[in-house]
Amino acid sequence: MQIRNRGLIAKAGDQASVWSPSPREQERRQKRIEQARNRRLVAIVSSLVVLGSIAILIITSPGWQLVQETFFDRVYGQEVLPKVILGFVTNISLTLIAGFFIAVFSLTLALVRSSRSPALTPFRFLATAYVDIFRGVPLLLVILLIGFGIPALQIKGLTNSVVVLGGIAVIVTYSAYVAEVIRSGILSVHPSQRAAARSLGLNQFQTMRHVILPQALRRVTPPLLNDLVSLLKDTGLISILGVTDAVRAAQIEASRSFNYTPYVTATILFLLITIPLTRFTDRSLRISMEHQNAQGVA
Amino acid sequence: MTNVLELVNVRKSFGNETVLQDISFAIPVHTATALIGASGSGKSTLLRCINLLERIDDGEIRLDGEEITDPSINTDDVRRNLGMVFQAFNLFPHKTVLQNITLSPIKVHKVSKDEAISQAFALLERFGLKDKAHEYPDRLSGGQQQRVAIIRSLAVKPRLLLLDEVTSALDPVLVNEVLTTVRDLKLDGMTMLIATHEMAFAKKVADEVIFLDRGVVKEFGSPEQVLGNAQSKELQDFLTSLKSAGRL
Ligand SMILES: Nc1ncnc2c1ncn2[C@@H]1O[C@H](COP(=O)(O)OP(=O)(O)OP(=O)(O)O)[C@@H](O)[C@H]1O
């Protein structure tokens, strides 16, 4: 009875100390190193040829001289940098603050929509209507409606700050998108997980909190990071209300000097944040895919 | 002898298809009952009905004499007294083995964390899985996963353990590993209802065997009686087909 099959399972680690690669294996490793070196070489040459041709095409074009002066004026670019950075700080802080409220609000929306509790029926209906409406209206319109509409109401005690109103518009719209992403994650968790949790005696809330939601959020992390990148870019839209963000700051400078270099400065600032974020998103997507494939049995 | 589980004329349909009909039997305390029958005969559905994962259309199910099919009963309370292990492994992939086992004791049964962990380790030790405590399920073999699932359902000290073909997704060596675990539980006095395709195992472990045929209890009795002396043509055919598939 106590004799289990454990003895049959060979311990691979036992032989590790005496093993050293055979000549054939050493040969193979050598070959793999050579192959890798060749691949790198091809990649470098092809990149040089392609990028070089593009660069030559641009530089030899008839308008290049003028473009260089009006878009890539180094000295002027550095001169406006502090002002554009000051505006960019608005974009960043708005992204962080709005991001926090979006996370809380969208999670609430997604949970309400996914719940089955009869007490929540009216809220479920409201949440669905909310998501439908705000996913169907362009963000720019929401910004204009809230940014100009709320002050027009002239309600006492209500803020007229354009940054706050613009921020609210962004939160309101993004929450609808993000709620749907989270809800799709919740729906993607296999029903057997719910059955297993319920059969262990966990109630609906505990099942959601400890079993469904952690798996759902892990799955939707890559798309959510994508939304974070869009959010940063879309905060630029509130410049339409007169908020001096990076876009607006660049615009003010450019219209003063009739030189477009400030736009390029703003572009570089955005890319400095978004490119690493996008790379990170890609990586997390790959990891999350690998993880899901590994648990194919369940 | 007192009965842990009693079914009286249980009926269950999905749409127009009646999957279970007039199911009546009882399981006395400390006994194991094997549930056999062809694929699609309704074994999983029956277990899911007992666990209140499906609602029955007629009849009564009683656990320790209390009717659990009463609409006013708290299903969470009922499930606290039932352990269930599924056909496919239903471990939580985002939690380690230890977290899988301690989740319900801590959250549902309000056992202290330290105590839950030490009880989990005692179970893991007993079933030879102690060194896997901190692994995630996808790093375990199929047999190990299934044994963890069994341990997880034991950790809540159920009155009745429902096992749904816990070996059907495993290769033969791993099957033995899991079946040994189930037999150990039997010796501990656990009351069990086991849906299985392993007739040799049913013969060894079960006190009673139920043969389910298209949702009806066709035969019911001791393993010798049911498996050795089949009365109905359906059971004879079923046993013959198992024999030709080399599973008897
Ligand atoms: N949720 C469902 N909706 C509709 N029909 C279902 C559902 N679950 C099961 N059935 C049907 O009920 C019948 C019994 O299924 P069940 O899974 O209980 O069989 P089983 O005896 O466990 O089979 P197996 O040995 O293959 O696991 C089948 O005909 C199946 O198609």
Ligand SMILES: [Mg+2]
């Ligand atoms: Mg089944």
